[in-house]
Amino acid sequence: MRSLRTALGVVALLVATASPGLGQVIEGPDGPVEFVGLKEWDARDLFDAIQELAPDQPFHACAAVMEMELGFAEAAAMSYRTVGSDDVYTVVVGVEDSAHVRPRAIGSETLPLPDTWQTLKTVAEEDSYTLSSAARTLHSRAAAEWIGSDPDALAEVWALVDGASSQEDRRFARELLARDASRSAREIATLVLGNFVDRDASWRGLVLSMTDPEDRVAAVAGSLLQGLIYSDRRRPVDWSQAREPLLAHFGGTNPWSFDLVLRVLVATEVDPEFGRQLARERPDLLLAYAGAEHRGTQAPAIAFLMAISGEDFGTDLEAWTTWLNGRSDSGRSVGE
Structure with a gap:
């Protein structure tokens, strides 16, 4: 990226x-x-x-x-x-190691867009800041005054997104993300997924979009998730069908947003057993964040470890490492 x-x-x-x-x-x-x-x-x-x-x-x-x-x-x-x-x-x-870096595969097609989608695509190509701002405030529009975007431009994007809220739009968004080669088409498809966060598949689709090889697609997904976890649309999500994109994040794909992924998992009450599987399969970056000196980098990792473990080792990286390795302080395997 x-x-x-x-x-x-x-x-x-x-x-x-x-x-x-x-x-x-x-x-x-x-x-x-x-x-x-x-x-x-x-x-x-x-x-x-x-x-x-x-x-x-x-x-x-x-x-x-x-x-x-x-x-x-x-x-x-x-x-x-x-x-x-x-x-x-x-x-x-x-x-340093590319072994677990897995950006999403992108399609090679150019799908025809309905008029509303085409107008959104033009915004994505000409005013990426407004598109990203609209994503962040899609579910908390009262906060838009703090964003700094042109309010009329924001309102126009919101209206366009609101007009793409049918089940056919949901299916088309998923199709674009899977098949279309255009970065801007994938940007707007990601934004439209924000209309359907009552479905677990849309949350999983946003996490997948954050592994897109184009930074601007990943940024739209991140902006949506950033706004969602602080909105009244936040809710528990079944992440089990997003194993591969989540492992990609834990393996270092898009380190710009790894802390956000951890905050999203905690905010949506990730199943602890599934979270433990992710952490133990790809522990290195998680432990690196947990051992950081900068609190804003460290805190999401420790919050995630607490959520999946039921333990509170605070900032004791050695204790978290021992737990992730499946051993307790007494030398017994965790769970024995």
């Missing part, structure tokens, strides 16, 4: 604090830089390599360098404004 976020270095400047952990933190040009998920690379060596390759590029845009120049399978760099400081805290996630 390189075309948008990695190339442009999209940064979220959010309020954040830090907590004790095992992340590799060094001082960067604008404040602390924490490297999460590294195995072969040392944080200092990686930092120096990035600076040498792109000395004039803002460090928060380093994900593109990591992927294109240094051989990382996936990378993400997210920056946060630290409370009470002018510093920016940057979290860099590096996925």
Whole structure:
């Protein structure tokens, strides 16, 4: 996923604090830089390599360098404004091994679109910010005033989406996602899925869309889910039929949104046994997040571990690792 976020270095400047952990933190040009998920690379060596390759590029845009120049399978760099400081805290996630990176397969067709869909597609191609804002506020429209988009443009997109709410639209959205080669067609199909979140399949489809090889499709899915988990449409979801896309996320596909996936699973009351299967099959990135020093990175991982385990080991990464390995502190297998 390189075309948008990695190339442009999209940064979220959010309020954040830090907590004790095992992340590799060094001082960067604008404040602390924490490297999460590294195995072969040392944080200092990686930092120096990035600076040498792109000395004039803002460090928060380093994900593109990591992927294109240094051989990382996936990378993400997210920056946060630290409370009470002018510093920016940057979290860099590096996925070195491509073995479990699984972007979704995309189709090769160009399906004809109904008029409403064609108008939405034009918005996707000409005003991606408004489309993403409409996705985030689709189920919480009163919050739109905080987004910063043109209210008339937002209202137009909402009206178009509202007009694509039949069961035929639902089926067509799924067909586009499976068969269409156009990025913008998959963007609007993902947005239309937001009309059908009374169905578990739509939640699962959104998580699948977050593994799309085109960043803008993944971003629309993420915006929808971000809004949904804080709306009155949030509810328990059966995730068992989304095993492969979820394993793709746990394996490092789209590290920009791994924390969101964890928050979605907790918010929708993932079945603990299914969650344990995911965590034990792909534990590395989850444990890397749980051991991060940055609280905003660490907290979703620990909340997920608590939800699937019934345990509360707090920030004790060694205890969580022991639990994930299926052993209790006494040496007995968990569940014995």
